[in-house]
Amino acid sequence: MNKNLRDLLIILIFALAIWAGFTYFSTTTEKNELISFQKEDEIADFFNDQIFKEYESIEDESVDSTLNIIMDRLSTGMDSLSYQYDIHILKSEQVNAFTAFNGQIFIFTALIEQTESAEELAAVLAHELAHAENRHVIKNLIKELGLNSLILIMSGGDPVVLQEISKLVVSSGFSRKMEREADEYAVKYLKAAELNPNRLTQFFLKLKQSKANIPDAFKWVSSHPGLKDRIEYVTKQLGDSTYEKPFDIDWKEFKELTKIN
């Protein structure tokens, strides 16, 4: 064999062995395992206190049972739940919904105002659930603040800093990749829960249209980047599945109950 060729082969094999060896033996822990669920539970307590200080929540049994019906259906479409989910409805003029820590999901009344059916709200919820299941909030905060300062701030409980953090979570500025991942999972959940995944794009489109008229209030849209791309992406994923088993919910009544005034 040509000696040069032989040497080249030796170098290549040597390099590949180093690469493969160090890949195999690297001990990168996944970022989402850096904070234990127990730690997240503690953080959630601090955070919820902060949120309920800022916003008034709606406590109503029939509202809760309606949310439970939706949540139960969605969870049939999910393989396993990472959290015991809690859905809170907060009184606010902002069209917004966000995921916080430890399976706490918050929806603002103005967003419910914009929905036309329980299925549409389910689509929004599926998207938020996807954020929670993928632990996007924690990952995002670790990226913004660093793990140590996050734990320090949360357990220190400095009210001003906590307020800033809650702002960060409420505005839910996820990266494009996280949003795309959440959409992807939401579509999966909706399909498996016998809901029409097109509801998600419908809601996007509606918000996009109305955004032109009322620029400031539509937080959920403005914090979710590249809406046009995402509508296209979700639509592409869907194929033509429009099958849906409707909820047995009196949506008008639910909307009445969640009105601010």
Place this chain on the structure above:
Amino acid sequence: MTVDNYQSIPQPDEIDIREKEDAMGAYLMMFAALGAGLPLPILNLIAAIIYYYINKGKSLFVRFHALQSLLSQLPTSLLNAVAVFWGLRIIFLDYPFTDVFKGYLWLVGIANLLYIIFSLIGAVKARKGEMYYFILFGRLSYQSVFKKKSFEQNRIVNQPPK
């Protein structure tokens, strides 16, 4: 690789001090370029190419070391460039920081270390007027620099009258 096809290798006492220093410079130049080339690994490659073209006419000994330094830089520069672009994608485009990338960084680190160590040995040897062959690149450089050109082999064209 028959010796007949190759020009003879100069011995240390046949090489003057200027040549030795130029040959050593081929390896040391990269340390100067390393700082500038850190954000853009292609820069030290360009420096090596320029150095080679400036010095290749000086002597076969200088030319050999300049070429060996240039060739041995190719794989490391390529590895570094890939590491930089891969890293930028992770930082700015949110690609995941995977174990594969971590393993790759180890590879890049080891490649750079080996490259620096061998370059230093090469520089010392060149200063002493000795040949020093890296794996693969040493032989390639020798074959490229010392091989007799075909016109040199058939140089005897003009014959005395018969």
